[in-house]
Amino acid sequence: MAQAEIPYQEAMPLHDPHSWVTKYWYSQDHKVIAVQYGITAMAVGLLALVLSWIMRLQIGWPGVFGIEPALYYQSFTMHGMIMVIYLLTAFLLGSFGNYLVPLMLGARDMVFPFVNMISYHVYLLSVIILLAGYFVPGGVTGAGWTLYPPQAILTGTPGADWGIASMLLSLAVFIVAFTMGGLNYVTTILQARTRGMTLMRMPLSIWGIFAATVLGLLAFPALFVSAVMMLLDNFVGTSFFMPAISSALEGGMAGGMIEGTDAYEGGSPLLFQHLFWFFGHPEVYIVALPAFGVVSDLISVHARKNIFGYRLMVWAIVAIGVLSFIVWAHHMYVAGMHPYFGFFFATTTLVIAVPTAIKVYNWTLTLWRANIRFTVPMLFAIAFVITFVVGGLTGLFLGNVIVDVPLSDTYFVVAHFHMVMGVAPILVIFGGIYHWYPKITGRMLNDTLGRLHFWFTFLGTYAIYFPMHYLGFVGVPRRYYDHGTTSAFYPESAQFLDKGISVAAFIVGAAQFLFIANLVVSYFRGKPAGDNPWEATSLEWRTPQTPPVHGNWGDKLPTVHRWAYDFSVPGAEQDFIPQDVPREGADGKPQEKGAVAS
Amino acid sequence: MASAAGHATIIRDWGSDVTTFKGVPWGKAMMWIFLLSDTFIFSCFLTAYMTVRTTTAEPWPNASEVFSLTVLGQSVPLLLIAIMTFDLITSSGTMAMAVNYGYRRDKKKAVRLILATAFFGFVFVSMQAFEWYKLISEGVRPFKNNWGAEQFGACFFMITGFHGLHVSAGVAYLLIIAHRVHKGKYDHTNYEIIEIVGLYWHFVDLVWVFIFAFFYLW
Amino acid sequence: MSSEVGQQHPLSIYFAVWVGLFIVSGLSYATDFLQDGLMRWGLILLFMFVKAGYIVAIFMHLKYERWALIYALLLPPGALLVLVGLMWMESDYTWLTRIEYFGEDPYAVAKPVVH
Ligand code: HEM
Ligand SMILES: [Cu+2]
Numbered sequence: 007m008a009q010a011e012i013p014y015q016e017a018m019p020l021h022d023p024h025s026w027v028t029k030y031w032y033s034q035d036h037k038v039i040a041v042q043y044g045i046t047a048m049a050v051g052l053l054a055l056v057l058s059w060i061m062r063l064q065i066g067w068p069g070v071f072g073i074e075p076a077l078y079y080q081s082f083t084m085h086g087m088i089m090v091i092y093l094l095t096a097f098l099l100g101s102f103g104n105y106l107v108p109l110m111l112g113a114r115d116m117v118f119p120f121v122n123m124i125s126y127h128v129y130l131l132s133v134i135i136l137l138a139g140y141f142v143p144g145g146v147t148g149a150g151w152t153l154y155p156p157q158a159i160l161t162g163t164p165g166a167d168w169g170i171a172s173m174l175l176s177l178a179v180f181i182v183a184f185t186m187g188g189l190n191y192v193t194t195i196l197q198a199r200t201r202g203m204t205l206m207r208m209p210l211s212i213w214g215i216f217a218a219t220v221l222g223l224l225a226f227p228a229l230f231v232s233a234v235m236m237l238l239d240n241f242v243g244t245s246f247f248m249p250a251i252s253s254a255l256e257g258g259m260a261g262g263m264i265e266g267t268d269a270y271e272g273g274s275p276l277l278f279q280h281l282f283w284f285f286g287h288p289e290v291y292i293v294a295l296p297a298f299g300v301v302s303d304l305i306s307v308h309a310r311k312n313i314f315g316y317r318l319m320v321w322a323i324v325a326i327g328v329l330s331f332i333v334w335a336h337h338m339y340v341a342g343m344h345p346y347f348g349f350f351f352a353t354t355t356l357v358i359a360v361p362t363a364i365k366v367y368n369w370t371l372t373l374w375r376a377n378i379r380f381t382v383p384m385l386f387a388i389a390f391v392i393t394f395v396v397g398g399l400t401g402l403f404l405g406n407v408i409v410d411v412p413l414s415d416t417y418f419v420v421a422h423f424h425m426v427m428g429v430a431p432i433l434v435i436f437g438g439i440y441h442w443y444p445k446i447t448g449r450m451l452n453d454t455l456g457r458l459h460f461w462f463t464f465l466g467t468y469a470i471y472f473p474m475h476y477l478g479f480v481g482v483p484r485r486y487y488d489h490g491t492t493s494a495f496y497p498e499s500a501q502f503l504d505k506g507i508s509v510a511a512f513i514v515g516a517a518q519f520l521f522i523a524n525l526v527v528s529y530f531r532g533k534p535a536g537d538n539p540w541e542a543t544s545l546e547w548r549t550p551q552t553p554p555v556h557g558n559w560g561d562k563l564p565t566v567h568r569w570a571y572d573f574s575v576p577g578a579e580q581d582f583i584p585q586d587v588p589r590e591g592a593d594g595k596p597q598e599k600g601a602v603a604s
Numbered sequence: 605m606a607s608a609a610g611h612a613t614i615i616r617d618w619g620s621d622v623t624t625f626k627g628v629p630w631g632k633a634m635m636w637i638f639l640l641s642d643t644f645i646f647s648c649f650l651t652a653y654m655t656v657r658t659t660t661a662e663p664w665p666n667a668s669e670v671f672s673l674t675v676l677g678q679s680v681p682l683l684l685i686a687i688m689t690f691d692l693i694t695s696s697g698t699m700a701m702a703v704n705y706g707y708r709r710d711k712k713k714a715v716r717l718i719l720a721t722a723f724f725g726f727v728f729v730s731m732q733a734f735e736w737y738k739l740i741s742e743g744v745r746p747f748k749n750n751w752g753a754e755q756f757g758a759c760f761f762m763i764t765g766f767h768g769l770h771v772s773a774g775v776a777y778l779l780i781i782a783h784r785v786h787k788g789k790y791d792h793t794n795y796e797i798i799e800i801v802g803l804y805w806h807f808v809d810l811v812w813v814f815i816f817a818f819f820y821l822w
Numbered sequence: 823m824s825s826e827v828g829q830q831h832p833l834s835i836y837f838a839v840w841v842g843l844f845i846v847s848g849l850s851y852a853t854d855f856l857q858d859g860l861m862r863w864g865l866i867l868l869f870m871f872v873k874a875g876y877i878v879a880i881f882m883h884l885k886y887e888r889w890a891l892i893y894a895l896l897l898p899p900g901a902l903l904v905l906v907g908l909m910w911m912e913s914d915y916t917w918l919t920r921i922e923y924f925g926e927d928p929y930a931v932a933k934p935v936v937h
Contacts, residue, residue: 011622117630185641193634196624204621223637224898227644235652235762243747244758246656260747267747271754272660274916277652277909284648284905331901335908344915347908566621610889617890625891640895647902651909658913661926668854669935679937686851693847697840700881707830742937752932799829799883806881810874817870821854822863 012201012563018114020557032127034119035556036104039126041446043100046126048522050133051093055515057085066508068488075487076164079148082485084136086151087173090289091180092133094431098296099184099222100129102438103191103215105446109546110212112200112564112586114557116190125190128183132176139165139172147173150485152286155247155278156270159240159258167259170240174233181226188219200545202566206320207585209544209570210313213320214299217327218292224331225288232281243267247278279341283334290427291330295323297434298365301387303570304437305369307542308384309376310581312571314368322361322368329358339407340414348407355405359398366395377574377581381540382456386437389464390430397426400475415485418478421471429467436463436521443525444539445546448553449532455524459517466514473503543584544570635800639807646811649766650818653759662753667820670739670751685820688731689812695724696809703802706785706795714798715786721805722778725771732768736761759819767815770808777801829883839880846873 023029030038060081064073104122108115116122139146148164149157157163158170165173195208195216208216235246243260248270260267306313313319335343335351369391378384400422403409413419436459443451477500482489489504490496538547550560564586572583617626625633657664673683702717743750744757781801784790790797850869856862879885884892921928 118634185638189634189638189641192637193630197628197630197633199622202621204619205624206619207621220898223641224644224901227641228648231645231648231652234766238746238758238762243745244762245747245754246652246758264747266745272656272662273755274655274659274913276912276916277655277659280655280905280909280912281648281652332904344908344912347912350908614889614893617888625894626888628887628891636891636895640898643899644902647899647906651902651906654906655909655913658910659916659920661917661920661924661928661930663930663932665932666935672935672937674937681854682851686847689847689851690844693840693843696843696877696881697836700836700840701833703829704831704833704836750933751935752930803882806877809881810877813870813873813877817850817866821850821866 015114015198015200016561016563020115021119023556032123034115034123036108036116036119036122037446037554037556039122040101040103040105042126043096043104043129046130046133047093047096047101050088050136051097052518052522053137054085054088054093055518057081057088058511059515061085062508062511064487065489066505068491076145076148078487079150079164079485080146080169083148083150083173084139084146088136089428090151090293091177092136094293094427094435095184095222095289096129097435098293098300098431099191099215099219100126100187102211102296102300102435103219104187105442106211106546107191107194107215108198109445109549109554109558110209110544110570111195111198111203112545112559112566113194113198114559114563117193117198118190121186122190125183125186128179128186132179132183135172135179136176139169139176142168142172144169149173152279152282153236154282155236155239155275156249156251159236159248160251167240171237171259174237178230178233181230184222184226188223191215191219192223200563200566206317207566207569209299210302210316210319210323211296211299211544213323214296214302217323218295221288221295221327221330222292225285225292227285228281229285229289232278232285236278239270239273245270245273247275248273249275276338276341276343279338280335280343283337284331286337287334288330291326293427293431295327297390297431298323300438301390301434302365302369302372303544304383304387304434304441305372305391306571306573307441307540308381308387309373309378310573311372311376312569312573314371314374315364316569316571318364319368322364325361326358329354329361333358336405336410339410352405352407356402359402359405362398366391366398381440382451382453382460383437383441383540385457385460385464386433386440389460390433390437393425393433393467394430397422397424397430401426412481413478415483416478417474417482417484420484421474421478424467424471424474429471433463436460439525441540442546443528444535444552445549446553447529447532448535449528450535450539451528451532452524455520459521459524462517462520463514466510466517469510470507470514473507476500477503541580541582543572543582545585548584548586629796629800631800632796632803635803639803642807646766646814649763650814653763653819656755656759657753660753660755663751664753665749665751665756667822670744670756671735671820682820684731684735685816688728688735689816691724691728691731692809692812695721695728696806698724699802699805703799706798709795711785711791711795714795715782718778718782718785718798718801722775722782725775725778725805729768729771729775732764732771736764763815763819767808767811770811774801774805774808777804829886831883831886835880839876843873843876846876 021034023033033039060073061078063071064078104116107113144165144167146165147153147158147169149166149170153170153173159166195212235244238244239246239248240258241260241263243258243264248258250269250271258270302313302319333351333354335347336355339348373388400418404413404419404422440451440456443449480497480500482496482500489500491501493501535552537549537552545564545566548564549558566585567588568583568585570585574581575583618624668681671685672679672681674680675683698717698720702714702721705714705717739760744760746758746761748754749757778801781797785795785798846869850866850873853862853865853869856865884895920926
């Protein structure tokens with residue numbers, strides 16, 4: 007069958023751009039779309055960074071900067087949501103996914119480039135709707151990124167009227183965008199690989215992106231449904247999530263808009279929490295799995311060694327993906343759910359630690375006695391492993407009901423999730439950008455600036471989040487506007503740490519501008535990169551042009567003969583053998599092994 | 605062919621290069637995966653319905669009485685819903701035949717059958733509109749009704765509304781495809797596009813099976 | 823492998839399934855006349871799954887696809903079974919706490935419907 011399908015792919019009609027607009031704005035080229043996703047995600051990411059400064063100003067020096075409680079609430083809500091959805095998800099899948107999937111698989115483009123193009127523009131629309139929240143009466147929502155009802159739509163919460171609407175609408179639109187992109191990634195990975203590219207020869211980046219996209223396609227529906235129901239509760243007066251509430255706390259917009267609505271009655275707030283986390287926990291892995299994949303490739307390339315236990319790595323990704331659907335209520339230990347659930351979810355949560363630990367061992371064993379090149383991408387990759395281990399270990403604490411109960415909703419949790427799903431994937435994104443920028447632009451990023459950026463970010467994030475574990479132990483609650491300034495309730499050590507954390511946060515944040523400057527300046531002045539500056543093996547480094555042109559491969563698609571990890575093969579001339587180099591048999595002739603004919 | 609012997613093909617297919625789903629065109633693979641995602645959407649809606657129906661301490665209105673029609677002075681339970689069900693099944697039948705004639709390259713019959721499917725879909729939506737109208741005039745609102753738990757109306761409007769949107773979108777999709785097939789846009793293919801739109805259409809019918817069982821009969 | 827040339831099957835299969843669906847739909851409609859209870863709920867579920875099975879297997883041709891696709895489509899919804907099962911327990915628990923703490927009447931019946 008490959009015989010029939012490869013020519014089809016080779017002849018895949020591509021939409022030729024005729025003008026600047028079709029080339030850079032309404033482009034159907036996956037590489038351009040990837041850059042569009044990347045730039046947009048980074049732009050909103052910067053906003054989220056500035057929002058974290060607002061919070062740190064208030065926490066470090068309560069009241070001094072005139073930050074109102076509402077602003078604080080709105081800031082952490084927008085900060086959290088933007089970071090998780092509009093930056094991390096959009097970047098790892100929209101940008102890395104789009105760029106790498108066709109290139110690493112040897113495809114011309116995504117299977118449906120037009121849908122892919124629309125996907126970006128719908129994502130942009132969702133960002134615009136999200137930011138429009140700042141201009142509606144009442145401003146953006148301050149409900150926290152988890153958006154729990156009833157308070158999310160009760161008077162008294164900032165943005166309980168229109169702000170929450172913009173947030174929910176924006177999420178729904180984002181999900182549409184994600185679905186269009188995600189269907190493309192999955193179909194391309196399953197149905198449009200090149201000759202010889204079996205699933206078990208795919209680079210782990212692709213495995214991570216693939217599993218994460220599947221998780222997204224199955225988990226985002228729960229968020230979509232809860233967004234729809236909360237919009238109905240707020241604007242139509244239904245009571246899906248809203249229990250009977252004393253009249254003093256009346257909420258919802260419907261009362262003022264629809265005749266005859268009466269008080270909320272009989273809804274189930276826990277239903278929202280379950281649906282939210284049925285999405286929310288897989289979401290953690292939607293962010294983590296692509297990071298796992300990318301970091302595996304970075305480590306292998308820059309350590310000049312094949313990834314340790316490739317198959318186990320793949321199966322660990324799959325196992326994590328499956329398990330991530332049955333652990334969700336570990337976020338709800340203190341929510342008042344069914345008493346048996348704690349046991350069930352603690353068990354599944356601890357089981358998921360097994361494949362995760364396997365991955366960490368394999369990264370470490372890949373590094374073991376390797377000929378490591380401490381390039382900037384490698385620094386970020388190693389930093390990821392360290393950070394992920396720290397965050398993962400605190401996760402084991404929080405996964406146990408009895409330990410979680412006192413730690414829940416304290417800064418211990420803030421420290422945990424920032425380490426494991428905030429900082430760790432961000433480090434991989436940075437590493438990935440340093441790694442692939444030469445392919446995208448044809449120029450290297452400045453190495454010195456890169457190292458500076460790395461050390462500020464890596465050490466800085468530890469300065470921010472390490473002390474937070476201590477704050478959590480002494481009981482500082484999460485999402486509090488004012489931690490207090492008298493040592494009667496709030497120990498002096500904690501007050502001191504709060505100030506220190508804030509200073510570190512400003513420095514880390516400012517260091518990100520070094521990175522942005524590097525991206526911009528290197529685009530014009532960077533050292534020319536050549537085709538394969540890192541001496542890597544995967545297909546994206548084998549394009550006839552750098553940067554690759556529309557259609558990627560000239561008239562013939564490459565043929566794959568080996569996995570992506572042939573580094574330091576004994577007896578080989580070079581210390582790396584690209585995937586499209588034929589194998590030689592004993593007779594010196596190219597020999598096919600492993601590729602299953604169909 | 606899905607047979608016991610065919611089981612051995614799983615490992616071969618997943619282990620092979622180029623394509624995992626052998627012989628499945630890109631569009632069809634994408635539609636299947638989309639429907640899988642959509643399954644999760646409808647399942648979440650239905651799970652939410654189950655949850656609010658169970659948690660509410662108010663009694664749940666009796667659907668069989670609510671959705672009865674009076675014919676010749678006799679109250680027949682769920683009459684309209686039964687007709688809608690048969691209508692949708694009929695449309696699924698015409699759809700399946702359209703796919704079949706498409707693969708036989710009998711374009712004319714295929715187009716006619718797609719149009720028939722769209723027609724039955726349109727009839728379905730119209731009956732649903734009538735049903736909404738009737739319920740609204742009896743005082744059912746998303747936030748209250750005269751018989752019991754208010755979540756009854758909320759779930760009714762949300763679930764049938766979302767399904768109705770799917771049907772309406774399906775009708776539009778069918779009409780577009782019928783037009784394009786008629787124009788000869790797919791003459792160089794196997795007309796697998798008809799199978800793809802067919803998958804979507806059958807899925808809408810499939811969802812109705814679950815709504816019928818859980819919302820109307822339960 | 824039939825799917826390679828598209829899904830071509832004799833029309834008679836479709837007619838048979840079509841008629842089958844009509845009959846099963848009629849039967850499931852008939853359950854409405856039974857008393858509430860395990861019998862009725864069991865039959866509702868049975869007929870529901872039979873109909874769904876027919877539609878997916880024959881009309882959507884899943885039966886004629888290769889196992890690689892069949893498994894890829896039928897395994898993921900397993901996650902939904904977990905969700906449904908747990909939410910069933912959870913909602914029962916919520917209901918019990920409401921009865922217990924708010925003193926609501928567990929035996930209340932809906933008001934009769936007058937059109
Ligand atoms: C310089 C980097 C960052 C700083 C200084 C920072 C700071 C903060 C602060 C102060 C809070 C509020 C804590 C509270 O009052 O409870 C917060 C919440 C949060 N942050 Fe970050 N953050 C940073 C990066 C990130 C990243 C990369 C992510 C990506 C996952 C992230 C995700 C979140 C989430 C999900 C919340 C919870 C929001 C909520 O409670 O609703 N943050 N962050
Ligand atoms: Cu979780």
